[in-house]
Amino acid sequence: MIITDQAFLRADGRKGIRNNIVVAYLVECAHHVAREIVYPYRERGVHLIGFGGCYPNDYAARMMRTLCTHPNVGGVILLSLGCESFNRNALREAIAASGRPVETLVIQQNGGTRKTIEQGRRQLEEMLLAVAQVPRAPLHMNEFIVGTVCGGSDATSGITANPGIGRAFDRLVEQKAGCIFEETGELIGCEDIMTARAATPELAGILRDSVTKAARYYTVLGHGSFAPGNAEGGLTTQEEKSMGAYAKSGASRISGLLKPGDVPPRGGLYLLDVVPDGEVRFGFPNINDNAEIAELIACGSHVILFSTGRGSVVGSAISPVIKICANPETYRRMSEDMDVDAGRILEGRASLDEVGGEILALSLAVARGTRTKSEELGHQEFVLTYKSFEPIGPACLPHN
Amino acid sequence: MNDPKLLLLDPADNVLVAIQTLEVGEVLSVAGQRVTVPQRLTLGHKLAARAIRAGEKILKYRVPIGSATQDIAAGEHVHLHNMKSDYLQTFTLESGHTFSTSHDHH
Numbered sequence: 001m002i003i004t005d006q007a008f009l010r011a012d013g014r015k016g017i018r019n020n021i022v023v024a025y026l027v028e029c030a031h032h033v034a035r036e037i038v039y040p041y042r043e044r045g046v047h048l049i050g051f052g053g054c055y056p057n058d059y060a061a062r063m064m065r066t067l068c069t070h071p072n073v074g075g076v077i078l079l080s081l082g083c084e085s086f087n088r089n090a091l092r093e094a095i096a097a098s099g100r101p102v103e104t105l106v107i108q109q110n111g112g113t114r115k116t117i118e119q120g121r122r123q124l125e126e127m128l129l130a131v132a133q134v135p136r137a138p139l140h141m142n143e144f145i146v147g148t149v150c151g152g153s154d155a156t157s158g159i160t161a162n163p164g165i166g167r168a169f170d171r172l173v174e175q176k177a178g179c180i181f182e183e184t185g186e187l188i189g190c191e192d193i194m195t196a197r198a199a200t201p202e203l204a205g206i207l208r209d210s211v212t213k214a215a216r217y218y219t220v221l222g223h224g225s226f227a228p229g230n231a232e233g234g235l236t237t238q239e240e241k242s243m244g245a246y247a248k249s250g251a252s253r254i255s256g257l258l259k260p261g262d263v264p265p266r267g268g269l270y271l272l273d274v275v276p277d278g279e280v281r282f283g284f285p286n287i288n289d290n291a292e293i294a295e296l297i298a299c300g301s302h303v304i305l306f307s308t309g310r311g312s313v314v315g316s317a318i319s320p321v322i323k324i325c326a327n328p329e330t331y332r333r334m335s336e337d338m339d340v341d342a343g344r345i346l347e348g349r350a351s352l353d354e355v356g357g358e359i360l361a362l363s364l365a366v367a368r369g370t371r372t373k374s375e376e377l378g379h380q381e382f383v384l385t386y387k388s389f390e391p392i393g394p395a396c397l398p399h400n
Numbered sequence: 401m402n403d404p405k406l407l408l409l410d411p412a413d414n415v416l417v418a419i420q421t422l423e424v425g426e427v428l429s430v431a432g433q434r435v436t437v438p439q440r441l442t443l444g445h446k447l448a449a450r451a452i453r454a455g456e457k458i459l460k461y462r463v464p465i466g467s468a469t470q471d472i473a474a475g476e477h478v479h480l481h482n483m484k485s486d487y488l489q490t491f492t493l494e495s496g497h498t499f500s501t502s503h504d505h506h
Binding site: 193239 | 407409417418419420421441442443444445446458460461463464465466478479480483484485486487488
């Protein structure tokens with residue numbers, strides 16, 4: 001099935017549903033200059049991302065590389081202070097090798113803040129003209145990747161929005177799209193039922209190990225993936241929240257396990273393992289919802305399905321975020337921020353299948369260019385922190 | 401029978417979920433008994449579907465979501481005060497948090 005014949009065809013063969021330019025700072029010291037360059041263009045598909053740290057980190061370098069070469073990105077301007085550890089040349093080469101236009105601005109070599117902002121905006125004007133020329137091509141269902149995350153969950157999330165997303169995922173997977181669910185820390189308590197869905201016995205073991213790792217990691221930190229608002233919203237324990245979160249994965253067979261930056265090799269349902277490998281260091285695996293969204297996007301997600309009960313307002317840089325509101329009372333308060341009113345299931349105004357169908361239809365419409373509420377409101381949140389991962393092994397991915 | 405404001409997600413469950421906000425003093429039917437709501441409970445909160453003994457697993461969506469820390473009567477609010485996780489301690493603004501590996505701070 002062809003979703004749209006107007007996808008943006010990149011020189012590396014990948015296809016995007018948005019034609020964004022990314023301005024990326026490579027240390028916090030370059031953040032202001034990058035933000036100033038972007039500001040007048042923020043409603044013209046120019047997005048700000050970056051990494052604040054001055055110390056080197058392989059995970060952050062890989063995240064920046066995969067995000068800057070994401071199919072929704074047409075060109076990149078890199079902002080360096082000049083003395084930070086981030087390897088700007090390697091990142092620039094990777095972007096150039098993908099066929100995307102790329103510029104690097106080094107503030108220390110460029111005469112400081114004002115001159116760099118002026119030059120960055122000149123480069124941006126040229127790049128906007130260049131990316132407008134990108135060829136269009138059909139996007140097939142088996143090239144489409146959708147990620148899902150929940151944030152600001154309450155006890156309605158697991159009854160309406162999350163199983164609604166699960167229904168949409170089942171139908172996407174049937175049609176060979178790639179679907180990614182995540183947060184192994186929010187699967188604590190679901191190990192047995194989840195591993196029973198693994199495509200192979202080896203993968204079942206890998207899925208179980210990923211949750212065991214998450215439980216150990218969060219136990220050392222002394223705090224699960226659970227916020228006070230979750231309890232006010234009627235959720236009592238981590239495993240209760242987990243069961244609700246797990247419903248986003250639907251009922252399909254699980255084809256593989258990814259780590260941040262791994263793109264699904266073909267359609268199917270994948271678990272994204274977001275908890276670092278090795279000793280506990282650098283703090284919480286993901287400090288907030290946007291850290292998870294950035295990882296789902298780094299795995300190639302064209303669109304993010306975000307379920308919320310308490311009422312999150314966030315969007316993201318690079319890929320559109322569709323917000324599915326689980327709680328009908330929250331929806332009435334915050335409808336301007338919500339794309340789907342899944343809470344009507346609780347009030348007998350819709351069935352789970354109807355909401356699942358609506359989520360699926362909206363995902364495809366967004367791929368054809370329909371703007372989400374968070375896009376209309378200008379949300380382009382982004383965060384990237386320190387982490388460390390071992391590469392995935394061959395048993396993590398489907399073969400033949 | 402249970403009040404239509406209360407949802408039994410699975411026949412095996414021992415908790416019901418409020419599908420609309422319950423006001424103080426409201427009288428609800430739980431397993432054929434009349435129960436008075438002692439405090440305002442927003443939708444999503446859980447009530448015991450039957451009497452639950454201390455130590456018993458709390459079942460929701462047919463899966464255990466923790467254990468009762470005391471005996472719970474049918475219709476009683478089931479939350480942080482009478483159940484706990486079998487995995488990780490639950491953090492609230494009131495309970496506070498210190499970075500340690502011990503789980504006995506409250």
